[in-house]
Amino acid sequence: MISQSIKLSAIVLATFAVSWFAAHRSANSVSADTVGRVVPTGDMTVPRFDHTATLLPNGKVLIAAGMARDGVPEPTAELYDPRTNRFTPVGKLASPRGWGSTATLLQDGKVLIAGGATGSWCSASCYLATAELYDPSTNTFTRIGNMTEPRAGASAVLLKDGDVLIVGGNVSSDTQPTVTAELYHHATRAFSVAGGPSAGGPVLLLKDGKVLTLSNCCAELYDPSTGHFAASGELLIPRGKFGAALLPDGRVLVAGGRLSGTPGLRSDTEIYNPATGKFTVGPEMNLKRYKLMKATLALRNGEVLIGGGADQPEIYNPVSNFFQLVSGSKLDGYCFSTATQLPNGEVLLTGGYNTSTWVAVDHAWLYQP
Numbered sequence: 001m002i003s004q005s006i007k008l009s010a011i012v013l014a015t016f017a018v019s020w021f022a023a024h025r026s027a028n029s030v031s032a033d034t035v036g037r038v039v040p041t042g043d044m045t046v047p048r049f050d051h052t053a054t055l056l057p058n059g060k061v062l063i064a065a066g067m068a069r070d071g072v073p074e075p076t077a078e079l080y081d082p083r084t085n086r087f088t089p090v091g092k093l094a095s096p097r098g099w100g101s102t103a104t105l106l107q108d109g110k111v112l113i114a115g116g117a118t119g120s121w122c123s124a125s126c127y128l129a130t131a132e133l134y135d136p137s138t139n140t141f142t143r144i145g146n147m148t149e150p151r152a153g154a155s156a157v158l159l160k161d162g163d164v165l166i167v168g169g170n171v172s173s174d175t176q177p178t179v180t181a182e183l184y185h186h187a188t189r190a191f192s193v194a195g196g197p198s199a200g201g202p203v204l205l206l207k208d209g210k211v212l213t214l215s216n217c218c219a220e221l222y223d224p225s226t227g228h229f230a231a232s233g234e235l236l237i238p239r240g241k242f243g244a245a246l247l248p249d250g251r252v253l254v255a256g257g258r259l260s261g262t263p264g265l266r267s268d269t270e271i272y273n274p275a276t277g278k279f280t281v282g283p284e285m286n287l288k289r290y291k292l293m294k295a296t297l298a299l300r301n302g303e304v305l306i307g308g309g310a311d312q313p314e315i316y317n318p319v320s321n322f323f324q325l326v327s328g329s330k331l332d333g334y335c336f337s338t339a340t341q342l343p344n345g346e347v348l349l350t351g352g353y354n355t356s357t358w359v360a361v362d363h364a365w366l367y368q369p
Contacts (some may be wrong), residue, residue, distance in 0.1 A: 037328035047360035052103035053338035065097040073098025100152030117152035124172035202244040233277040243296025256289035291335040307339035333361035
């Protein structure tokens with residue numbers, strides 16, 4: 001459990017850490033050079049933000065749920081086919097999900113879709129405990145048993161044994177997070193309480209099979225062999241709505257977000273080492289970014305694409321420890337957008353909204369390395 005004292009100590013350190021970040025930036029930590037490019041591809045069938053995007057075994061991408069704009073959910077799904085660059089509808093989900101659902105590809109090729117909310121700033125009744133399975137062989141959604149409690153904005157990760165760990169989220173309002181976790185058991189299609197309690201945030205499966213969970217100030221490790229969470233270090237800067245990605249050497253890049261309790265967006269990064277449980281200063285991004293969790297992606301070549309949070313993506317190279325902007329089209333949707341790597345190495349970027357209109361877009365782009 002993340003104690004109140006840990007949270008307070010992280011916040012006390014924030015002012016010192018901000019100054020330390022500034023003092024330790026190298027002169028060449030930000031680059032005007034570009035790498036790769038972004039090009040438009042076919043539009044989605046409807047506008048969406050905070051939706052899910054899942055690469056299927058057949059190479060297509062399932063796009064599901066999300067919001068058309070605040071208070072208006074988009075409870076449909078569609079498929080992107082990289083051979084034609086086209087999106088086609090596949091009907092409505094079994095539950096009318098809007099923002100905050102999770103989608104996890106299971107070992108049998110089906111997709112577990114769970115939780116979410118049917119509106120923004122709504123009552124407890126709009127937060128969902130329901131779950132369903134998408135079957136790509138039939139293009140159908142089938143309701144299964146409920147989660148142990150409602151969750152919107154939770155994070156989920158497939159474990160090595162085929163089960164799914166689901167962490168955190170909000171249970172009854174946009175400002176009431178839960179510090180619980182649960183497991184989806186693929187053999188029984190049922191949910192059970194998992195270890196914990198644990199605060200939610202980005203979750204990543206590490207090379208040793210443990211799961212790193214990141215809240216706005218702290219890290220925890222979930223051990224599937226014991227079913228328990230253990231504290232594992234504090235972020236240098238408390239931050240919310242940030243991105244995280246696993247690096248080839250097993251460390252984790254934490255990028256952007258917003259300093260807790262302030263309106264300011266972040267361009268700084270930090271790197272977590274699971275061997276030591278410590279965070280160290282990372283290089284500066286070129287642009288300030290937040291709401292980028294689903295668009296921060298570890299690529300198969302070892303680099304990290306920061307595909308959302310601002311209108312121009314950038315690439316992190318862990319060998320040079322350096323960020324470079326991506327050339328090409330600017331994104332008119334970048335908050336709560338998604339990034340999905342395709343079999344050919346390109347990355348599909350979909351939806352989101354920008355901070356000028358606050359309305360979802362139906363646009364999609366390809367990042368080409």
